[in-house]
Amino acid sequence: MNEILVIDVGTSSVRAGALNQEGSLHDVISVPTLPSTPSPGLVEVDGDLIAKNAIELANKVIESVGSVSGVAITNQRSTSLVWDRNTGELVAPGIGWQDLRTVITCIMLQEQGLRLSPSHSGPKLQSILDDFDKERVKELCFGTIDTWIAWKLNGQLGDQALHVTDVTNASATGMATSDFSKWDQDVLAALNIEASILPEIKSSSDFMGEARVLKGSPPIIAIAGDQQASLVGQACNKPGLAKATFGTGGMLDQFVGPIRPEFMDLGPNGTTSFAAYKLGSSPTAYEVEALMLSAGSAVEWLRDDLGIISSSEESDELASQSADNSDVWFVPALLGLGTPVWDFGARGTFVGITRGTGRAELVRGVLEGIAQRGADMVEAAEGDSQLSIPSLRIDGGMSANKTFVQALANACQRPVEVSKEREATTIGAAFLGAIHLGWYGGMDEISSNWSPKEVIEPNAPSRRERWLEARSKSLKTIPELSAITF
Numbered sequence: 001m002n003e004i005l006v007i008d009v010g011t012s013s014v015r016a017g018a019l020n021q022e023g024s025l026h027d028v029i030s031v032p033t034l035p036s037t038p039s040p041g042l043v044e045v046d047g048d049l050i051a052k053n054a055i056e057l058a059n060k061v062i063e064s065v066g067s068v069s070g071v072a073i074t075n076q077r078s079t080s081l082v083w084d085r086n087t088g089e090l091v092a093p094g095i096g097w098q099d100l101r102t103v104i105t106c107i108m109l110q111e112q113g114l115r116l117s118p119s120h121s122g123p124k125l126q127s128i129l130d131d132f133d134k135e136r137v138k139e140l141c142f143g144t145i146d147t148w149i150a151w152k153l154n155g156q157l158g159d160q161a162l163h164v165t166d167v168t169n170a171s172a173t174g175m176a177t178s179d180f181s182k183w184d185q186d187v188l189a190a191l192n193i194e195a196s197i198l199p200e201i202k203s204s205s206d207f208m209g210e211a212r213v214l215k216g217s218p219p220i221i222a223i224a225g226d227q228q229a230s231l232v233g234q235a236c237n238k239p240g241l242a243k244a245t246f247g248t249g250g251m252l253d254q255f256v257g258p259i260r261p262e263f264m265d266l267g268p269n270g271t272t273s274f275a276a277y278k279l280g281s282s283p284t285a286y287e288v289e290a291l292m293l294s295a296g297s298a299v300e301w302l303r304d305d306l307g308i309i310s311s312s313e314e315s316d317e318l319a320s321q322s323a324d325n326s327d328v329w330f331v332p333a334l335l336g337l338g339t340p341v342w343d344f345g346a347r348g349t350f351v352g353i354t355r356g357t358g359r360a361e362l363v364r365g366v367l368e369g370i371a372q373r374g375a376d377m378v379e380a381a382e383g384d385s386q387l388s389i390p391s392l393r394i395d396g397g398m399s400a401n402k403t404f405v406q407a408l409a410n411a412c413q414r415p416v417e418v419s420k421e422r423e424a425t426t427i428g429a430a431f432l433g434a435i436h437l438g439w440y441g442g443m444d445e446i447s448s449n450w451s452p453k454e455v456i457e458p459n460a461p462s463r464r465e466r467w468l469e470a471r472s473k474s475l476k477t478i479p480e481l482s483a484i485t486f
Contacts, residue, residue, distance in 0.1 A: 004433045005061055005068040005218065007054050008426045009075040009145045010226065011035065011097075011248045014050060015423065016057035018065045019072075019430035021439055023449065025421065027064045029057055035096045041103075043096030047081045050094075050145065051152040055213060058153075062215050069437055070221035071153065071211045074429035075145035077172040077225040080124035082132070082197075085139040086158050088151070091132045095124040098249075098293065098335060100344070102127055103484055110485065114190050115265045118344070118484070119291075120174030126191045140197050144169045146223045147199045153211035153220060162209035165199040166223040167275040167284055176201065178264060179284060180275045203278040204228070205432040222432035226425045227251045227289060228276055230395055233428025234419055235450035237285075237443040240387040244374055245425070246398035250295035252339075252377035253287050254385055260286040267384030270340035279435055279442065288385045290377035291338035295370050296398050298332040298348070302366060308359050312397070319364040319403040327352040328365035329467065331474040332373060336481065340380040341471075345482030349474035370398070371407035372467040378412050391415040393452065395424035410460045411467070417452035 006025075008015040012035075017028035031053050035045045062068055078097035083090045095101070102123035106116050109123070116122055125142050133140060143151065147165045154162035171180040175187050175198070183195050202208055208220040224232070227245060231253045234243040242254035253276070261273045267288065276287035299315050302308045309315050329351045331337075336344035350365060378389055391414055398404050399418050409416040421427045434440050476482040 003065045003068045004430045004437070005058055005071045006426050006430045006433075007058055007071065007073050007149060008226070008423065008429065009050055009054060009149060010425070011076050014053040014057060015426055016054070016061045017426055018061050018068065019427065019434065025427045025430065027061050028426065029060060031057065041100040043099040044093040045079055045096050047090050047094045047148055051149060054149055055152065058214055067216050068218045070219050070433050071214070072222035072429040072433035073146050073149050073220065074224050074226050074229040074425050075149065075169070077144060077169055077227070078119055078121045078124070079145050080121045080128065080142065081145070081148050082125065082128045082140050082142050083148070085141050085161070088157050091140065092128050095128065099124065103344070103481065107484060109190065112190060114187065116174045121172065122174040122187060122191050122193070125193060129193065136192065136194060141199075142197045143199055144173065146225070150208060150220055150223065153213055154209050155213040163199045164202050164208050164223070166202050166204045167278045168204055168225040168228040169223065170201045171274040172225060178260065181284070203280055205277070205279045205436045207436070221436040222429055224277060224429050224432055227253050228274070228287070229428035229432070230425040231255065231276055231287065231428065232431050232443070232446070233421060233424030233426070234393040234395060235443070235447040236393065237447050240385075240389060241393070242378070242381060242389045243393040243395065243424070244377065246295045246370070246374070246394060246396040248295065248297050250292035250370065250373060250377065252290040252374070252381055254381040254387065254389060256286045256288060256385055256387065258283045258285055261288060261385060263384070266342065269380035269383035270338070270342050271380050271384040277432065288381050290340070290380045292332070292373040292377060293335040293338050294332040294348070295373070296396070298330070298334060298366050298370060299398070301334060302363060308362060315363050315367060316401045316403045318360050319367050322360040322364035326357070326361045326364060327466070328357055328361045329470040330362070330365040330369040331471050332366065332369050333474045337471075337474065339377055341475065342485065343475050343482050344484050345476055345478035345480065346474045347477035349470070351470040351473055364403070367401065367404045368407050371404060371411045372464070374408045375411035375462065375464065389414070391417050391455070393417045393419060395419040395422055397422065405456050406459065409456045409458045411462050411464070413458050413462050416456045418454050418456065420451070420453040
């Protein structure tokens, strides 16, 4: 039984795999599980399908390895679901983390002095309750994806059900106190939310309950949001160390330490402060996080909507054929801009197109733009944490794109360390479970074993001034959305 089952629910897929006691991740399988977009600005998820896929994949992994010592869960954060406590049935589609339906609500809350963004779970939960339990009388449960998966794995209902989350997921809801240890009653009152529908907040590495629907009823021993799990998976446990995950969007997380940064909402440079992890009864560790709303999704746009490339992988080869003197830039603001400017009304913008611009130059411009947004995140994190990032560790699907990775190193003007695990989130969650089981003495032992797949050094100037000029042209395209601050 020296295996840990990992369930990883991302934005576009559900994965499962096993970690053995030697620290090797294996038997990884996945199935696409895409959100839906019923209308512009709306992003919904099918919670039942996500749970079904997670349990089916988990059973396949257990069948392959025989038995497991525990279960670790990692997930897209902030995506919000509500279900009936006594039947376990969802009352509505889940609202995805990218959904913008709560924009007006957030503006109204700001006028009351409560600064929340559309990406926070709190306004999403309020929206679901206003539609399905306006009087707040039904016996309902709220959860982010981790809570929902743990509930479904436990298989019980009512008061016997397992209704938990961890500090990393709680810290992304906008409803927790400043140390993320409990729910903030003032925020709940402003949103008209009863604390009774919220899950218990636990450590990231701890006994949560039993996965009774799986063979052997293994204990659930770790829960972490996807970005924090990736931080663990890339061994960022010393102040200043940072990783960036380039998937659908882009997230940079920089480890800060046991003292949370002083800012409560946004830092001066547009980062947010979250829990990095909490190991058992140890103090919570904190991080700063920078966000770009569109990364790999911009490449998917080239593939699926424009037909410029036939596969995401082709973007690497085609971009490498671009003319060396091309000055085409793309600002990947398909859903607005995150850190550092936070302009939800910004929109995707090409700059520098001429009659000589071809497919290769357009694709290169997109990859360069995503890389420059990566540099935006590095600079913002350093500014808000007051800690330098010596090199940037990266994972996610785009970490396999050599043209992009080189552009990122150039834009950041520092080494980029490419993770051996393209999806470091999965192995990071497993590491948290392994710490609970005593396989590792703690994060220092995990850190001592870190080594990248490769290190890419800068080989050209950053061209930051040209980028900032291009970025400025994308701002305030939709003034009503640009008015949102938090």
